[in-house]
Amino acid sequence: MDKLNVLVCDDDKAIVDALEIYLKQENYGVVRAYNGKQALKALSEQQIHLILLDVMMPELDGLSATIKIREEQNIPIIILSAKSEDTDKIAGLNFGADDYVTKPFSPLELMARVKSQMRRYTTLGSMPQKSSVLKTGSLELDEEAKELRVDGEIIRLTATEYGIMLFLMENMGHVFSIDQIYEKVWNEPLYSAENTVAVHIRRIREKIEINPREPKYLKVVWGIGYKIERY
């Protein structure tokens, strides 16, 4: 199998250099570009499996480049941007990006995201779908095997954690309060002000999310409850 190629596109050469080092450590091939136009050119010339794209660049900015790329190709695009507002993130994702990472990012987190996207792009889709599997994005819960997988990797969960995940994934997209989750999973009503459920959910997030503070699957709806996002 050929090396998987990652196109790194940022007008800051130092960042491109650093990313190249990290990517090469993970055994990816690296193609460099310093603006949107160069990125498009590289795409047309070489086989690229994932793109890391800065937003604010000369010549052609990242968002416009995303739109252009999406006209032809379906490869994963992770946007790197100094803009950290929700509106910027939503815009980026709406234009067709698969992920949005704000600068300054932690290199390890970024690598985890790259790996996640790459796995999804290269391996998923070919997997046979079982009826006993609950699935959202690349999060899968196999009721038969009693397993939780993220990007194909099995996550080790305690019985309670598995119970919580099972309940939430059976009702994907629904928001449940701490009370409801406790009653359902522990099978007894919650009397005192306890944050047991919250602690468990935090631990699950640390296991399944790349950045537990900005979860992709197990989301906190503040003051209302928790839910599993449907993708």
Next chain:
Amino acid sequence: MDIRSKDIRYAAGTKIAAVVLVWICFVSAVWSLGFLFLNQEVDKSNSYYDSYRFKDEFSRLIHNTVEANIKLKSIENINASGGTVGDKARNIERYHNIKSRMSNTVNYLYYINNSSTGEAITNVAASQPKELIKKQPVNASISRWNWESKVDIYTYGGEIEEMLRGTEYEVYAAIQEPLKPGDVFYDDFKAYSRTKEIIAFAYPVMFVSLILLIIVAAYLSCVTGRRERGGEIVLSGVDNIYTDVHTLLVLIAAALSLTIAVSSSEPNDILTWVIPLLVLGVDGLIGISYVLSMIRQAKAGRIFKNTLIYNLAKLCFDKNSFKPSIILFLLGYGLINGILFDIGVDLNQGDQEPVFTILLIVFNTAAVYFTARALTSLSKIMNAAKEISSGNLDYELNSSEISVAFSGMATNIANIQGGLKKAVEEAIKGERMKTDLITNVSHDLKTPLTSIISYVDLLKNEELNNERAEEYVNILEEKGARMKQLVEDLVEASKASSGNLPVNAEKVDLHELVLQACGEYEEKITEAELDLRINAEEKNIFVYADGKQMWRIIENLLLNAIKYSMPQSRMYINLTSDSNYGSFTVKNISALPLDIPPEQLTERFVRGDVSRTTEGSGLGLSIAQSLTALQGGKFKIEIDGDLFKVSVDIPLWAE
């Protein structure tokens, strides 16, 4: 010397003395003038016997003498004469009256002689009455043939002549000289003599008074209102009275005094002189004060400007207070009403069609309608002003609904509104520019920071084989992380405080939120060796808030408590609610003494420890406060010794 004389001339004492002098001169001049005028008859006559009073009295007595002794004679004679009973009674009464009057005279002498019968009647006791009478300086001898008198007796001359016609009587009458006390002649003579004496005195008094009056008045008119030669005109209290009102008052006072003077003209009474003199004195004072006031105001050039009429006109026609048109409208309204009312009343008396009464009603209804419309406009303007003052700068005042009388006001209010709006917009714009600037700067900081963090991480993974180098790399990593936090917090703080964050408010359960938040920080709380206690009165407290922002608030408070609490102490979160707010309170014991006022803690970049060495940006409490305010809540910090207490009140969810 010159200066001293100047001082004296303009001194208040001198002026007061001059006023008193003028007053005295005025009173005496008027008094003497009046006295001379009233007694001009006495003044003109040469002696008492020349006076009208004497002549009148004397000729009446002669008339009486002739009537009683020649015409009526006696009561028997009257009864014997032909004529009605009434005539007789009248004549008898008259006869008695005359007799009694005659008996009251002492100085009147008479002698009647009938030349044909020799009959003689007299009141003279002497043997030769006729000769005695003739010897008196004032005497008269009258018969049908002869008319001889030392004084003019024409007052009753005609009637006397009538009674003597066809008779043979000769009448001799005289006033004895010298006069003896006991009758009207003596009294009159005494009064006449006294008046004559006073007249002789009154002339010089009058002249002197007039001359003094003119001189002193001239002096006063020069110095009044001035403190020094050519100095500023100083007006006194009296001058504040409108000049026309003042004039009117003085005229009324003068008219009143005249009435008093005229009504009390009972002769020979002490009050006759005292009252007019008093009135004159008071009038004199009023007059002097008035004249001086007028002179002062004339000097100040405000005699016309200080009239009530002028001021009223100014008020009416001054554009700033009233439009002249409104005055004209009011006058026209009154005039038309008056005319219609008059005509209506006149016609109704003649039992005619009450057309004008109907017109009157219609006219007034129309007037009330237009006034009401104008008042509605006013209330609209007031309402607009209220809206604007309460902050609704987009409130539109429909100028087409405003009556002409208030259109100017409406325009002005609209201008104020526009100005305010502009100011507010500019303030918002300025605040937004500030936020934008901070955001842009932070973007520019983030790019190099990305490299720093990445390369520090790469360096960390290198085999350095050098303990010190590894320590330095660790410091770099820590500071890089801190800088990242700072930059992020800075943007958030600037957005929160400028209200530049969208608030997606929904029904949020504070209880759930607190449990979730505590779940997130469970490990950190345990790590900090804190014992967290959550106390909730009720299970659900629903507030109207943005859950994400609520999380940021409580997160900042928890981080703050974790960072600064004394290890192995308890930390409390209390949940309460009242009728309007749901609240949570975070209480912890500070590890370090807190010696700053609570309000300073929420100021940006202020932290409990002045050294700023620990992690954190110092923006946490400031962000929490701004976010609370953004959601219509109340944020309060209390410090009691080492007890640090933050309470956040959020408006309750209303169904």
